[in-house]
Amino acid sequence: MNQIDKHIGRRAFIRNTGLASGGLIIGFSWLNSCKPKSISAEQALEMPKEWFEINAYLKIGDNGVATIYCPNPEFGQGVMTAMPMIVAEELDIAWKDVLVEQAPFNTELYERQFTGGSQGIRRSWEGLRMAGATAKQMLKQAAAEAWQVPVSEISVSDGVLSHEASGKTAGFGEMAAAASNMEVPEKVETKAVKDFKIISHSKKNVEGKQIVTGEPMFGLDYQYEGTLIAMVAHPPAFGLKLKSFDDSEVRNMPGIVDVFQINTYDDNFVRNFFDTNAFPDLVAIVGKTTWEVMNAKKKLKAEWEPLSEKKLTIDRFGSISEITVPSGLESTNKHNELMEKMASQPGEIARKDGDPESAFKNAAKVLERSYSCPFLAHNCMEPMNFFAHVTDEGIKLAGPSQAPSIIESTLASRLDVPAEKIEIEMTRMGGGFGRRAYGHYAIEAALISKQAKAPIKLVYSREDDMTFGIYRPSYQATYRAALDENNNLIAFHVKSGGVPESPLFANRFPAGAVDNYLAEQWVINSNITIGAFRAPRSNFTAGVEQAFLDEVAEAAGKDPIDFRLELLKRVKENPVGEENDYEPDRIAGVLKLVKEKSNWGQTPPGVHRGVSAYFCHNSYAAHVVDVVMDGDQPRVEKVTCAIDCGIVINPDAASLMAEGAIVDGIGNAMYGNMSFTDGKPDHSNFDTYKMIRQNEAPKEIEVHFVQNEIDPTGLGEPPFPPVFGALANALYKATGRRFTKQPFSTDKPPLVG
Amino acid sequence: MAKLDLKINGQVKEVDVDPSTPVLWVLRDHLNLVGTKYGCGIAQCGACTVHLDGTATRSCMLTVSMVGNSEITTIEGLSENGDHPVQKAWMDVDVPQCGYCQAGQIMTAAALLDKNPNPNDEEIEMAMNGNICRCGTYLRIKKAVKIASENN
Numbered sequence: 001m002n003q004i005d006k007h008i009g010r011r012a013f014i015r016n017t018g019l020a021s022g023g024l025i026i027g028f029s030w031l032n033s034c035k036p037k038s039i040s041a042e043q044a045l046e047m048p049k050e051w052f053e054i055n056a057y058l059k060i061g062d063n064g065v066a067t068i069y070c071p072n073p074e075f076g077q078g079v080m081t082a083m084p085m086i087v088a089e090e091l092d093i094a095w096k097d098v099l100v101e102q103a104p105f106n107t108e109l110y111e112r113q114f115t116g117g118s119q120g121i122r123r124s125w126e127g128l129r130m131a132g133a134t135a136k137q138m139l140k141q142a143a144a145e146a147w148q149v150p151v152s153e154i155s156v157s158d159g160v161l162s163h164e165a166s167g168k169t170a171g172f173g174e175m176a177a178a179a180s181n182m183e184v185p186e187k188v189e190t191k192a193v194k195d196f197k198i199i200s201h202s203k204k205n206v207e208g209k210q211i212v213t214g215e216p217m218f219g220l221d222y223q224y225e226g227t228l229i230a231m232v233a234h235p236p237a238f239g240l241k242l243k244s245f246d247d248s249e250v251r252n253m254p255g256i257v258d259v260f261q262i263n264t265y266d267d268n269f270v271r272n273f274f275d276t277n278a279f280p281d282l283v284a285i286v287g288k289t290t291w292e293v294m295n296a297k298k299k300l301k302a303e304w305e306p307l308s309e310k311k312l313t314i315d316r317f318g319s320i321s322e323i324t325v326p327s328g329l330e331s332t333n334k335h336n337e338l339m340e341k342m343a344s345q346p347g348e349i350a351r352k353d354g355d356p357e358s359a360f361k362n363a364a365k366v367l368e369r370s371y372s373c374p375f376l377a378h379n380c381m382e383p384m385n386f387f388a389h390v391t392d393e394g395i396k397l398a399g400p401s402q403a404p405s406i407i408e409s410t411l412a413s414r415l416d417v418p419a420e421k422i423e424i425e426m427t428r429m430g431g432g433f434g435r436r437a438y439g440h441y442a443i444e445a446a447l448i449s450k451q452a453k454a455p456i457k458l459v460y461s462r463e464d465d466m467t468f469g470i471y472r473p474s475y476q477a478t479y480r481a482a483l484d485e486n487n488n489l490i491a492f493h494v495k496s497g498g499v500p501e502s503p504l505f506a507n508r509f510p511a512g513a514v515d516n517y518l519a520e521q522w523v524i525n526s527n528i529t530i531g532a533f534r535a536p537r538s539n540f541t542a543g544v545e546q547a548f549l550d551e552v553a554e555a556a557g558k559d560p561i562d563f564r565l566e567l568l569k570r571v572k573e574n575p576v577g578e579e580n581d582y583e584p585d586r587i588a589g590v591l592k593l594v595k596e597k598s599n600w601g602q603t604p605p606g607v608h609r610g611v612s613a614y615f616c617h618n619s620y621a622a623h624v625v626d627v628v629m630d631g632d633q634p635r636v637e638k639v640t641c642a643i644d645c646g647i648v649i650n651p652d653a654a655s656l657m658a659e660g661a662i663v664d665g666i667g668n669a670m671y672g673n674m675s676f677t678d679g680k681p682d683h684s685n686f687d688t689y690k691m692i693r694q695n696e697a698p699k700e701i702e703v704h705f706v707q708n709e710i711d712p713t714g715l716g717e718p719p720f721p722p723v724f725g726a727l728a729n730a731l732y733k734a735t736g737r738r739f740t741k742q743p744f745s746t747d748k749p750p751l752v753g
Numbered sequence: 754m755a756k757l758d759l760k761i762n763g764q765v766k767e768v769d770v771d772p773s774t775p776v777l778w779v780l781r782d783h784l785n786l787v788g789t790k791y792g793c794g795i796a797q798c799g800a801c802t803v804h805l806d807g808t809a810t811r812s813c814m815l816t817v818s819m820v821g822n823s824e825i826t827t828i829e830g831l832s833e834n835g836d837h838p839v840q841k842a843w844m845d846v847d848v849p850q851c852g853y854c855q856a857g858q859i860m861t862a863a864a865l866l867d868k869n870p871n872p873n874d875e876e877i878e879m880a881m882n883g884n885i886c887r888c889g890t891y892l893r894i895k896k897a898v899k900i901a902s903e904n905n
Contacts, residue, residue, distance in 0.1 A: 075851055076849070076850030076851030076852065076888050077850070204844065204847050205847050205849060207852070208843070208844045208847060209835055209844060211852035211855050211856075212828075212835060212840040212843045212844055212849070212855060212856075212859060213788070213828065213829070213832075213835040214787075214788020214789070214827065214828030215788065216788075218790075218853060220787070220790070220791065221787040229782070254771065289774075289782040289783070290778050290781070290782055290791075291771070291774045291778040291782070379887060381790070381798070381800060381853040381854045381885065381887045381888075382790070382792075382853045383792075428851070428852065430790075430851050430852070430853025430854075431851045431853060431887050431888060432851075433887075462792065462793045462794055462795075652847060653847065656850060656890070656893065659889065659890070659892055659893070660850055660889035660890060661889070662889070663889025663890075663891055663892070664887075664888070667889065685793055685794075685797065686793045686795070686797035686798050686885060687795055687797050691887065692891075693882050693883075693885060693891075694877075694878050694881040694882045694884070694891045694894065694895065695878040695879070695882050697889070697891035697892060698892070699874075699892075701892055
């Protein structure tokens, strides 16, 4: 790959110029002011006497040590390590001389401080490289001026600047002061992939030591003098709202400071897309310690009343729409009946190629299968929480959020304060999985702090967290396939929908591979709040589509991998339609890699295998799942995984992410289930909400990456959805039965007799 | 409220709390030892695991009045410098994703190895089964326990 010139975008230029001229990041001191212990990694490195800010992403000390800021919030995906690796690569500093800190939340300095959609690395790749490369260029410029030699003659390696002809060398620390005053270059070169020394070379989690020693890092650990604890009481069922409450027993309980009602936003408030919230009217209980507030909450008497149908205005990043929230107390049984009814009727046509009706009519063989899945709770290990200190001077917030910019915008609007007065510290998140993109809990914390006139930390109990959910929707899909007398796939039909969202991707595989194709969808409205859950919609669609294709391959008498590869070849050579939103070569690539690595076709005795492959969130993943039978219980023995996400930044951490996605996929496919009875969630804690545990995880997972030089794409989500399909296909081989209703652990045939 | 002397991480700490308060909240809210995590409050997830006289114990359901003279060890007290074999193995293997459950996992693993220095796979699974990791790092947890066992 040739070296490429990158032109700095106008915004980056302004940003960098501003910083080079001084002081925009001066407010950093507050970042560490509340942390009782210093960063462990720092203890290993000698600290410089003076730091020089080069740009928003890094500063260099007079001893050559660099601090690189991770702009995005961390919830376990590894950006705190991976993003600084990219900056360090282009800066050309030795990784041992790098310290990492979470950047402040600052929309002026950073473009996308959002964790979600597997877009962190993909969307920041160029900016992070530019941050490192421009800094390196400024250091070179400083050396050139100091040594009075042309800048083009200066080389850099591992934080050392050299001029070969004169034999002069200097560490970054010696040139940092001068570099910080250099003009920011308009164009710089970034490295060729073959020259990477840090990227694609595994680095340990930079916060590993802090995690294993229990240092305060998470929102729930946040310390601030005089902080009171707050909890909220919300309606016990979706479809209910607060009518009144009686706090007479609560107020005099030990440690209780105040009890009052808050309204997070009223029905006329224009909500941001991530302001999903079923329960805006809450009772807040404020006290001195968590246990005292938990006890007081149990004694609170509240009355609830049915919600009337209402309309809400949603601002989806500038596009305004109105949604209707229906009244009623909904139940899973009723949802299932409604879904079956919708599945039996024509849906809204999302894509139609050829003449599917005739093709099905004239087919030699027609297959049909229906699938469903329940709602899922995110169940992040760290329950929702946020710190807030609202004063007349400004608002200080700290806590776990995937989308601090939404919190800032909503809170500015809700409290009618300028965004500049809101300061948000991004703490490490104890998981997110999409749930922490919905920041109502931060708004609640701010409203409680304002009313209580005190710094408060809002804490959700596990029960609050699980029953005040923004769940993965319940979905249903019916697939049909038509084969001709030569077992060619001549027509494909998918009709899917859900409560209250359709999971359909009309333009994904096998769209484009079949002459006659029909995709339909439908929706059942609901007052149960739903939202992003690791690979939204794909987390159902991938699994069922891949399970159905397995069945079609079997009916056609073909090997499931060969069958898919044939279809992908067709898309490559002669695609149907122009809207196909995947690259057939890259799906074929992961299938071929997983075929090779799993020794497909040489299944060990006693092992039952299933395969799947899927594209979502810009990346490609394929799995082979090996199931063995323990008596009559199937167990996943091994998973072999192949991924194409372009350049892999931190390979070992990327493998870890895929391992986690696979375990998460098996867990949710086998056990995940949130059901409702009269609007009330049937599960509120881990005693009945079954999570996958150590003995149910596969014994072995192998992760392989397709080696290429394509710009990196996301990894948090793509390996997750296809697990459901590969598992279903392996279970079929193991039991002779197609598993169609998630969770599979309860998908049993009806008792006969 | 009651004044109690607690033996925590080799020191005696006096706390003035309602005797029914779980040790978890005494640690977190009264003693500023927040490495021990709240996950479920009903001893189902293991995030709050501490050692009570060396035995892995869920601190969310252990009331402070039940502790008596027993010694409590938390993640902060497991080693001086984060160099307990289990902590070192955790860093070697790079176990954590979000990291929230890991203090509890480490405390359970350390107690296991204390009693059974060479556990087999089944024994590791049995001991670690009470600790949920939502990120799904179970394979690395098991690998780290084995490495710690070998290095111990």
